[in-house]
Amino acid sequence: MTEFKQTPLNALHRDFGARMVEFAGYEMPVQFSGVMDEHLHVRSEAGLFDVSHMGQVRLAGAAWEEVALALETLVPQDVLGLQDGRQRYAFFTNEQGGIEDDLMISRHGDELVVVVNAACKEADLARLQTLAVSISLESDQALLALQGPASVNVLGPDFDDMRFMDVRNAEIAGCSVWLSRSGYTGEDGFEISVAAEDAQTLARHLLDHPQVKPIGLGARDSLRLEAGLCLYGTDMDAGLNPVEANLAWAIQKVRRRGGDREGGFPGASIVLAALKDGVHRKRAGLRPEGRAPMRREVPLFADEKGGAQIGFVTSGGFGPSVGAPVAMGIVADSLNDVGTRLWGEVRGRRLPVEIVQLPFVPARFKR
Amino acid sequence: MKYTEEHEWLRAEGDEVVVGITAHAAEQLGDVVFVELPESGANVTKDDEIVVIESVKAASDILAPIDGEITAVNEAIVETPNMVNDDPEGDAWFFRMTVADASQMEDFMDEAAYKAFIG
CATH class of the missing domain: 3.30.1360.120 (Probable tRNA modification gtpase trme; domain 1)
Known part of the structure; x- marks a missing residue:
């Protein structure tokens, strides 16, 4: 190797x-x-x-405002409002409103450090290098x-x-x-x-x-x-916008319609419209009723027999703390209510699966 | 005991064979969380995918090692899948089957050959 x-x-x-x-x-x-x-x-x-x-990438410039506002041209998050010594979840969007990668951003004085996924490191670095601030990959x-x-x-x-x-x-x-x-x-x-x-x-x-x-x-x-947390490339990708990925909570008001710094990131018109008007499909928590895990790409249906596909599993497996299979998937909005029973097709057989609230295990962060 | 390249073991009992997966296979799979067995009475052909076994990590198929009829399945491993990790070559057998063509048994490895096979 x-x-x-x-x-x-x-x-x-x-x-x-x-x-x-x-x-x-x-x-x-x-x-x-x-x-x-x-x-x-x-x-x-x-x-x-x-x-x-x-990837750990440091962004530096003449002043905090310059660094923060530069990054805001690539992400729909409130970067400017990030206090020194604080971290925030963010994602890069594309012109179609899809997600190019997700990242953690932290403020260190007037500088930012962003942590990006390994598989996206090169593309993210190229994206960041278009900004008029100093960029260094902390390899x-x-x-x-x-x-x-x-x-x-x-x-x-x-x-x-x-x-x-x-x-x-x-x-x-x-x-x-x-x-x-x-x-x-x-x-x-x-x-x-x-x-x-x-x-x-x-x-x-x-x-x-x-x-x-x-x-x-x-x-x-x-x-x-x-924990109900998305994996980039699996639960979200370039073809899914943040509202569809159920990540609207991560877009602060100041970047939404009517906010002081509304839009100004790639695909903003699509993302802002999705925030206002809703979407046709959305990520949901899924709990297979039986013991068989439902893994990535298992197609979902509204009924036990027939009918068109209404969604798919994006990631799934056995949840050791839950003691049963757990999954997440993209589900048509018309069926996307907690408690709704769907059917996942596993090895040619449709098995019942229920839409549940995420996360499967309560978060235990130190708030 | 005979072994297949698919990491199954076969133990002759009277006219039938009992089939399971080897300790090496169980270790490679990791924690087994789900097992689906064939119906007792099913007629199977060598290389049919007749068992599904899922670990925390992934799903795998287990193939029929020979032609024959399934005469019994071990429901205990369906109830308690991690038996497959605890005792793969003992209590966690998968199924018992008839031997339709005894010549198919000649293809399999003995223990020394299997040990060499898995290195």
Whole structure:
């Protein structure tokens, strides 16, 4: 697997017995002790994820306003209003109103750091380089995620005052880091950016704690699915607008119709119209009634027999904490009500599936 | 015990064979969360997809190793799928079937050959 890129923690993963796979051009750990065990450990204690394959890009300019307003030309979020030391969820849109990638943006003084998906890194960098601000890919930074209810216990009382989506600089185990109280599991936790050369030291320090286990991409996917969080390229993509992806909550008022900085991002007319007029299909939570998981691309129907397809599963599998199959999918708006029973066609047979409220597992963020 | 390249084991019992998946296959699959078995009494042909097994990660098919009739299936693994991880070569057998063509049994590996096969 030498043709794939490696993160600074590659050797550590092997020391901990990881099964390695290719993901977005990187050699990454898919599991250590097993997906089920790792998943449940994160929900009960704490797990450490290596997410160094994701892109960290710094935006700098003469003043905060310049940097914030530049990024606002690519995303429908309120960037200008982001307070120093705060983080926000965002997405790049295209001219059709579709989503090109989702990202976390954090303000560091007058600068921004955005964290983008590994598979979209090059395209996102090219997109950002069109802006009249200074752009640098921080390829010498690693990114670790410590997730689970014991996370703050592991880091120590110095971090107890951070709220969900707070960002700050700190020193942990002698390593200079910046960290945010956020993540991709629905649990309390932190994402920690650290110099590549310090990544092993920091990771080993955290893994030395008896409550922390290393966690692979397999459990990362089942945890985010139970938390109702979208995976780019799966639950949302360039052909789905933010309202269809059920992400309208992430578009602040100031960028909507009648807001002070209305529009001004790619596909704004389409997205703003969708916000006002609604859409014909939308992402929903799906709970198969039986035991058979309904995975990506399972077609959905209104009836047990016949009729046209009314939606499809975008991601699905077994939810270890739910103890049953869980899924998300795109469903025609006319049928998209919690409690509605649909039918998913699995191996030629239609099986009942109910539309449910997301998330499947209550979020436990430190608000 | 005989082994297939599809990572099934076959154990002769009287005129019939009992079929399951190997410990190696169970380990590769990871946590098994769903098993769908054929109907008892079904006539199957070698390489028919007759069992669906899903782990947390993915779905896989298990093929009929030989021609024959399914004479019994192990409902316990449908009720408790993770038995397949706990005891794949014992209590977590999948089905029992007749042997329509004994010559098909000659294609399979013995334990030493299977161990070499999985490296």
